[in-house]
Amino acid sequence: MAATSIRDVAQHAGVSVGTVSNVLNRPGEVSAESIARVNRAIEELGYVRNDAARKLRAGTSTTVGFVVLDGQNPFFNDVVRGAEDEASKHNIAILYGNTDQDVARERLYLDLFEEQQVRGVLISPYDDVHTRLERLRQRGIPAVLVDRFSGDGRFSSVSVDSVSGGRMAVEHLIETGRRRIAYVGGPFDIHQVTDRLAGARAAAENAGFPVDLEVVATTELTVAEGVAAGTRIIERPRAQRPDALFAANDLIALGLLQALVVEGRILVPEEIAIIGFDDISFAGAAAVPLSSMRQPSGMIGRTALRTLLEEANDPESIPRQTVFQPELVVRRSTDPKKTR
Template identity: 60%
Template sequence: MSACHNVRMAGGQVSIKDVAERAGVALGTVSNVLNRPEKVAEPTRARVLAAIEQLGFVRNDAARQLKAGKSTSVGFILLDVRNPFFTDVGRGAEQQAAKHGLSVLLANSDDQPDREHAYLDLFEQQRVRGLLVSPLGNVFDRLERLRTHGIVTVLVDRVADGRPFSSVSVDDVAGGHLAVTHLIEQGCRRIAFIGGPVTIRQVADRLFGANKAAAEHPDVELEVLLKDGLTVQHGRAAADAIVQRPPGRRPDGVFCANDLLAVGALQSFTMLNGRIDVPGDIALIGYDDIDFASATVVPLSSIRQPSVLMGRTAIDLLLEQIEAEPGNPVEPRSVVFQPELIVRDSTRRLA
């Protein structure tokens, strides 16, 4: 009898043997009902299912999968679960995984390298079928070791930089360029970029694109205001510092590296300090186009990423690697989506 069929109950453990005795059938018959029900006659199957319900038997799939060496779980390490962009990516991954009988285990690195490494350890110990990672640090060597242990990886919201991993991402350089170009087209000439640490690849790429757009216009200045994180509170703090300046030294346009920063900046400009008209005094644009960007007190312009589609695509890329024939691996693929400008009231100025 395998321990993979045991479950803890109030009176002890109910096993597959208990189910067989209650139903009056052989152990193999119960196993067939659980794994190959089409092989069991309907009356016998009904008797076994009745015994399972009466005893409260629950199969231990985790142990069963461990014994079989084939998990039905996929690990997904997100950068920041508080950011709705990443939860939407996770939702897309779950939707696509479910179509293939897989479940997705979400883990939040919370922008902390130690947590990222701890979750890599955990998912390796759990022998997940595959791994989706939105990496914070340089974990490529670790991911290559995981692959030698049979755990393939797809990078999410990050390109592979020549490493042998499939990836799904958005062209963040193009997104940064798109955001600042839009502000310039609205008449902005003193533009501030509010972002988190440039050690985060997405922030660095969006800033690079912003600088590129500003450099195309000699009369445009781009000021860089970096914070320790990418939260609403960080955006509010950066905007508070702008409000404290004399009007002539304030930017007339602000590009935030994500929508959470933009929400914080909008709160500071229009609600907490109440001195800044958006977009009359300062035009404001974010990045990600999360759901509530359109529901803020002044609806936010943003750079849209196809978050749900990115999650679905990540699972498809992972399955390509998982289902490859032994000795004939599939060449890694990089899928790069183009960002989309979404214009709302926060940048829509009268001509």
């Protein structure tokens, strides 16, 4: 109700609306005297800019949409956090949407963001959203793929080389003497899951000697699914168990640990080694501190947001792929010599 508009401010300060707007948006073109008067009026009236009107006329928004694949995963929270830090520097707010691998939710949020005419969209996609994003682009809304390489280069992306991460993880297992490895993860329509497996396969095939690599499929990348997969593994006769597990992410790995160590009384890493992916902050606090492939999560978020803003400011810009390399972090779950 107390809708103080720019007109009220103008009147109170004894200047025109144009001048008030200039004070707000291009103070360089206004005399010091006017700036002072307008600012005093703003102060006295408690005026706050109406972003809807601003957006309508000027066309530019101060909001960025972020569609996240799995909001319960600390990894994505770290990414969001990085993006948020960068955004707040530019006085930009983040519209947040968690899809939980649901195509309908993914569409819902993209629709919502389009109505909101956000400045741009960050998305860790689940479904194939290329056509949808192409349409957003036509309306002047750029998009950057997060944690997902844009194979055809149509969009900018910021990701981690999951294939090479998968290879490094399994190479590490092989180097420490493991020969019967199980890859635990799923569903396989998530690209990170298939990429990490592809890397794992490459490592197993290039070992120079036979290395078993079986796949234990899960329906989700959650702790609970990790526990379930772990239980299935310990129910097998001892001889048929793998001697190492490579989990598609740390949530799965933590679930596996819990099943093996706490319930199955299996020695990790002596009997079965475990390595995860992401290096979330809970990895070090696990039943047995967890080896993992570290992703620079905060940096991914910051870079993605920066890339997005550059594209938003320069429509001519061409897509750019940023790929970080993951880093092997060895803890006790693969190396008995480590105390932690």
